[in-house]
Amino acid sequence: MCLGIPARVVQIDESDLGKVDYLGTRVKTNFALLENIKVGDWVIVHAGFAISKLNEEEARETFSLLREMAEKEAAVDDNKGNKKQNKRKNG
Amino acid sequence: MKELRDKKVIRGLLYEIENRTQALSSSPRIMEVCGTHTMTVHKYGLKNMLEKAGVEMVSGPGCPVCITPNEIHEAAIELVTENENFILTTFGDMTRVPTRKSSLQKAVPAAGSMVKIVYSPRESLEIARSNPEKQVVFFGVGFETTIPAIALTLREAFEKNLANFSILSALWIIPPPLRAIVEAKEIAIDGFLYPGHVSAIIGEKPYQFIAEEYGIPGAIAGFEPSDILLGISSILDQIKEGKATVANEYSRVVRASGNPKALAVMEEMLETKDSYWRGLGLIPQSGLKIKKRYSACDAEIRFNLSIKGGSGDLPGCRCGDVLQGLISPPQCPLFVEKCNPDSPYGPCMVSFEGACFVYYKFNPTLKNKL
Ligand code: SF4
Numbered sequence: 001m002c003l004g005i006p007a008r009v010v011q012i013d014e015s016d017l018g019k020v021d022y023l024g025t026r027v028k029t030n031f032a033l034l035e036n037i038k039v040g041d042w043v044i045v046h047a048g049f050a051i052s053k054l055n056e057e058e059a060r061e062t063f064s065l066l067r068e069m070a071e072k073e074a075a076v077d078d079n080k081g082n083k084k085q086n087k088r089k090n091g
Numbered sequence: 092m093k094e095l096r097d098k099k100v101i102r103g104l105l106y107e108i109e110n111r112t113q114a115l116s117s118s119p120r121i122m123e124v125c126g127t128h129t130m131t132v133h134k135y136g137l138k139n140m141l142e143k144a145g146v147e148m149v150s151g152p153g154c155p156v157c158i159t160p161n162e163i164h165e166a167a168i169e170l171v172t173e174n175e176n177f178i179l180t181t182f183g184d185m186t187r188v189p190t191r192k193s194s195l196q197k198a199v200p201a202a203g204s205m206v207k208i209v210y211s212p213r214e215s216l217e218i219a220r221s222n223p224e225k226q227v228v229f230f231g232v233g234f235e236t237t238i239p240a241i242a243l244t245l246r247e248a249f250e251k252n253l254a255n256f257s258i259l260s261a262l263w264i265i266p267p268p269l270r271a272i273v274e275a276k277e278i279a280i281d282g283f284l285y286p287g288h289v290s291a292i293i294g295e296k297p298y299q300f301i302a303e304e305y306g307i308p309g310a311i312a313g314f315e316p317s318d319i320l321l322g323i324s325s326i327l328d329q330i331k332e333g334k335a336t337v338a339n340e341y342s343r344v345v346r347a348s349g350n351p352k353a354l355a356v357m358e359e360m361l362e363t364k365d366s367y368w369r370g371l372g373l374i375p376q377s378g379l380k381i382k383k384r385y386s387a388c389d390a391e392i393r394f395n396l397s398i399k400g401g402s403g404d405l406p407g408c409r410c411g412d413v414l415q416g417l418i419s420p421p422q423c424p425l426f427v428e429k430c431n432p433d434s435p436y437g438p439c440m441v442s443f444e445g446a447c448f449v450y451y452k453f454n455p456t457l458k459n460k461l
Pocket of ligand 1: 413423424425427430435436439440
């Protein structure tokens with residue numbers, strides 16, 4: 001029920017109505033709950049209403065943190081891989 | 092955005108989580124409050140992965156379709172079966188909830204009446220406009236994520252004097268049941284994963300009492316696998332450091348103070364009331380009702396509905412226990428054989444966010460049992 005989809009604003013008409021693009025489909029959306037929305041912004045859409053504007057800077061920060069995790073994991077994985085091989089040899 | 096589902100990222104986060112749990116004396120139990128979180132946790136197999144990493148996940152009350160007592164569903168069913176020329180609009184899941192009076196999907200409407208599924212509450216306004224000879228009631232259910240949309244729809248109906256439109260409301264606010272769960276002390280929770288989209292509306296502050304009064308850590312999280320693991324990591328950090336806060340791990344969507352415009356329209360149109368939750372009982376100030384000033388659009392008043400307290404659960408259904416995190420769905424004796432998505436017996440098997448539905452759907456071995 002609280003499912004919200006990230007979508008890009010493609011059209012804003014008068015009275016806060018407009019459309020977003022979600023995976024190539026244009027969906028009618030009401031923007032009355034947000035301030036200063038422009039075409040090109042990313043928003044979270046829920047039940048036909050945009051409920052939040054995506055903060056791109058915060059998004060970039062999270063994604064780069066996650067990429068760091070993946071790199072760490074790769075290093076750990078190498079170690080683990082060696083351990084497993086040793087185990088197999090011993091077992 | 093691919094990082095959010097990337098296997099390497101997920102493994103990296105799980106490794107971090109395992110490192111943290113190893114330093115703890117017992118496995119922490121974390122409640123994912125929101126049904127959409129439950130969905131992600133199971134869909135991507137995180138439940139088992141986390142168990143291996145030393146974290147027990149329990150599902151919470153965050154499915155509005157599930158926690159709405161049968162008494163309200165039955166009032167909606169009565170409206171369309173006992174009144175002619177009535178259109179009841181609602182979200183799809185709501186039509187399939189079985190009650191003592193059948194379900195909206197199966198009940199036979201009176202002459203000229205019907206049930207219509209809508210995606211957005213605003214569609215109901217269009218339906219009301221194009222059917223001036225009929226009464227249109229939107230059976231609106233939701234948490235804070237959905238409530239602003241319903242409040243705006245209400246305001247528009249009122250402003251435009253739409254005489255044949257009203258709302259039967261089942262509106263719930265998330266923080267009060269969390270207090271109820273902690274106070275009940277039936278289940279010990281070491282951390283709360285707070286719902287991302289409810290938080291996009293209400294911000295961080297409404298959860299603060301959980302950290303301050305009960306010392307329980309928590310984190311707001313988004314809905315992708317990595318989002319959830321980030322939230323859990325943050326909770327484990329808090330446990331380790333012996334401090335409790337409301338961390339925001341979904342800062343790309345959630346602002347500390349929420350969405351002021353949404354909060355303002357809620358405040359303008361609605362006011363809090365004590366409400367019955369399925370399983371959790373009567374919780375003070377946990378629901379919202381339409382303000383008196385707008386009561387012309389309140390279906391409960393317009394049609395003189397008397398909705399009793401209590402859940403009105405069907406005998407044998409354990410949804411109430413599932414919603415409190417007291418049992419997991421497979422522990423309900425009706426699970427799978429007598430209750431499954433094709434023939435649900437309780438609301439937790441109806442909704443896409445219901446814990447029983449999610450357990451069933453993402454556990455392929457269960458289907459063979461049928
Ligand atoms: S399995 Fe069915 S009857 Fe049992 S708790 Fe879940 S929804 Fe209710």
